[in-house]
Structure formats: structure tokens, C-alpha cells
Amino acid sequence: MRAGLKRDRVRDFLLDFVADKKPGEAIPSERDLCKELGVSRPTLRAAIDDLVRSGVLVREHGRGTFTGPQRVTQALAATPTGSFYAPPAEGHWLSRILEFGSAPAGPQLANRLQLAPAAPVLRVVRLRVVDDEPMAIERLHLPQALVDGLVPDDMESGSFYRVLRERFGVDVRSAVQTIEATVTDDTEAVLLGVPEHFPALMVERTTRDVNGRIVEFTRSIYRGDRYRVTSELHFDAASG
């Protein structure tokens, strides 16, 4: 028996179930799913709640439950309770490494990573793929000194941050991220399998560890039709 909460297993089942469905397609009724999965309706509904909250499913009272607009949602911020939800397709993510090598930082990167211009920087370009469909191009830059011994395999799947923590003792703590609208250029379009000048998100992220050291500068291009960024904002007494 696989470990874990029943409701998580149900949620994972639904994720698989929905994976090869088109946006807006209906899923079986709650009562039918209960019978098929052998769980109670509250449990089933709890699983669906998760997926509705993260945008995978959409409910319509009296009509049914349908697959959402087919986008992967990335949670930007955790709620105070830490109960926000992982990207729905986690586990199906794969990466195709397009480039992997070390070179001197150069002036711009040196500035971004707060290194000497001559310091070696590991540059990794990877195509992120979900269910055989290209989703994003990530260009990562890390100080070579922090990740000596990192090999491409480490970045093919799973959580890169976990590798950083467990293998290199780099404990990621915070990140500053900027998001801009853009359109794909020719090479990006080919890699992502979309037309040129297609809507896309450009995300730049600078990540720091617990000691405040910059451990990563990443510039990514996400397909606009398949990606969406979610964040939760909290206001204090005097914000405008």
C-alpha cells in the first residue's frame, strides 16, 4: 500500500485522469467517482477542492465538473499555514538538458551573482517538459564553486532544490522573481513548439540561501498558453 493520505491519492489519480483530456472536458460525476475509487464523497470532494483551487478543475453547480483551462499553475507564495498547492503536474515534469557547462561569469552575470567576473559559472539550459509537451525554457546560472560535481542527470527530474540541499548543503531560503510579458523569438518558438511571436512569460529569479549568498540566477521563458503564475498577497493596515 502506498503511503499517504487517501485524499492525496485520489487527487493524483484525478491528475492522471485529466492529463490527456482537453480543456473544458467533463469528468465523471462525484458520485460515480466515489464508487469507482472506493472512497467517500467528502474525501473525493476534498481532492477535487485541491484541484479546483489550483486551477486544474472547474466546478459548475448543477452541470458537472470540468477540466480547467489547460495551464500549469505555479504557486508563488505559500500561505501562512504553508498549505498552498504544488503544481498540478508535479511528478510528470521532465527536463531535457540542452546545454551544460562552465565558463567565466563575465560582467553582467558577475553582477547578477555577485561574483568576480573571472569566477567560473555553471550554465545550464533545459527544456522543461510535461507529458511530452514542452512548457518552458530555463537558463540557469550557478556559481561553479557551490555545485562542483553536479552532473546533468541531477537536473533531469525531481526537485533541483532538494539536490542542492542534500548533496551540496545549499539551503535555499528566498528568491526575488520578476515576471514580464514577452513573445517568443525564433529559436524559443521552435523549442516550445509554438509559432513565433507567441505570448510568453519571461521570469527572472535570483535565489539566495540561508546565509544570504546568491546561489542561482535563472531566466526562463514559459509558454503563455500553458503557464500561469499564482500568488497570494497579504496586506497590512496601511497599504494602498
Add this chain to the structure above:
Amino acid sequence: MRAGLKRDRVRDFLLDFVADKKPGEAIPSERDLCKELGVSRPTLRAAIDDLVRSGVLVREHGRGTFTGPQRVTQALAATPTGSFYAPPAEGHWLSRILEFGSAPAGPQLANRLQLAPAAPVLRVVRLRVVDDEPMAIERLHLPQALVDGLVPDDMESGSFYRVLRERFGVDVRSAVQTIEATVTDDTEAVLLGVPEHFPALMVERTTRDVNGRIVEFTRSIYRGDRYRVTSELHFDAASG
């Protein structure tokens, strides 16, 4: 005819109950509250879930449930997660109101705002302008009941959230925001003064007040060349 949901009444009771408590104080156990309020535990827990999500309460397995950390001040160090929204430049913000009127919510908006489909909703479309240059188109939707008496002038300049707080007693607390890449359609392009199919950000924001009630659903289009979203992420030890 305020929504007679039991869960909402329980939530409101808890809000009153917690109002004059110090941060970190314990509330009665779930089972005691059930007896006192005459509701079942799932219902009680659903109400507490809302308050935990909005930061009013904090649960601790095996110990109890406590009032949340922040009251009115503090914030930066206290909140585990902070996000902010950064307009690209200073300058003089103005709004040109393009549309201002009330109509029944309809099915979709009713769902977004968690109202009855027949409930009146104030719809406001405004063009946001900085230094005479169009920046964004905002389409706001608010429950008419919350903002009866609001006039277009209130939204021409200054902080709309301040108006909500000072004139209508609506205290904005949190928002969930999703950001997608898109391109302008013909009318948007004209309003924003850019070519058609120009890169743009579509931002949907659902805003809640301190009571967890939805006060606003807004869909906005921002010029991609003039706008950028910045957010700061904080990871804690347990995140995978």
C-alpha cells in the same frame, strides 16, 4: 438576505470571539465549540479553515488552535511570506473611467464573487494612466451591496482600497492573483496605444476582506513593455 450558510455564521462568531484576544491566545477545542454552537465538527472545521487561510487562526496538531500572529502592525518579519506589486515608475497615476454600472452577477461572476447569480454587481472598467501614457485596463467587479453609494469620482485617483476602508468599512486583507501572458486584442490595443497582438500581462485578482469575504474580482490587462511583476518568495525548512 445574507447568505445563511451555517459555516459563515460560525466563522463570523469566531471572528467576534477572537476580536479582543491577544495574538497567540488559544481558542476552545473544536469539540467544545461544536457543542456550544450546535454545529457538527466538519462544519466548524470548515469555518476554522477559512480563518486559518486568511491568517486569523493558527492550528497546532495535538495542542490546539490559536489566534494568528499579526494584528495591525508588525508584518515584515512576522509574516512568513510577503509579496508586492511594483509599478515600473513613480509618476502620476490617474484613471479614466470607461464604464460604471450595476447589473446582476450572472453565473460566472456569481461564482467568482461567491454571490447569488441575481445579486447586483458593480462593474467598473477603467484605463489606468501614468504621465499621460496608458498603462493598463482594469475591469473591476464588486458586490453592489458592499459599495452602495460609490461614484465614479471615487475611482479617478487615489487609493481605491482606502476609499473602501474609510467610506464603506471594507478592510482589505488578502488577495489571490494569477498572472498570464497574453497579447492585446483590437480594442485593448487602441486603448493602450500599442499595436494589436502586443505582449501583455493578464492579471486576475480576487480580493478578500478581514472577514474572508470576497470584495472584488478584477481582470486587468497590462502593457507588457511598461509593466513587470516582482515578488519575493520565502521558503521554510520543511518545504520540499
Add this chain to the structure above:
DNA sequence: CGGATAGAGTGGTCTTAACCAGTTGGCCCG
């Protein structure tokens, strides 16, 4: 033929009732 209506199917809410899993503190034994 067209519109009203009843029924079936959907998600939405709530109840009762277990049992599981951490936390705490007091009791008993060494």
C-alpha cells in the same frame, strides 16, 4: 407547434460517528 413543468442528474451543505496521530501531564515504578 410552443411553452411550462416535472424529474433526473449534478454539485453544495450539513450531520453523525468513528478512528488516527501528535502533545501533554500525571501517575507509577524503579
Add this chain to the structure above:
DNA sequence: CGGGCCAACTGGTTAAGACCACTCTATCCG
């Protein structure tokens, strides 16, 4: 007196079922 164990809390999860509200459609009646 000190330490370990256990009972009694706490919140966390799941179950099974009742009833409500909404949507659609097929049927019936004008």
C-alpha cells in the same frame, strides 16, 4: 526523587447518508 509510560486531551482524516440548489431535458398540455 527521577524517569518512563500511559491516559486524556488536542487537531486530522475518512465514512455514509440526508437533504438542498441548480441545470438540463424530455414530456405533457394548451
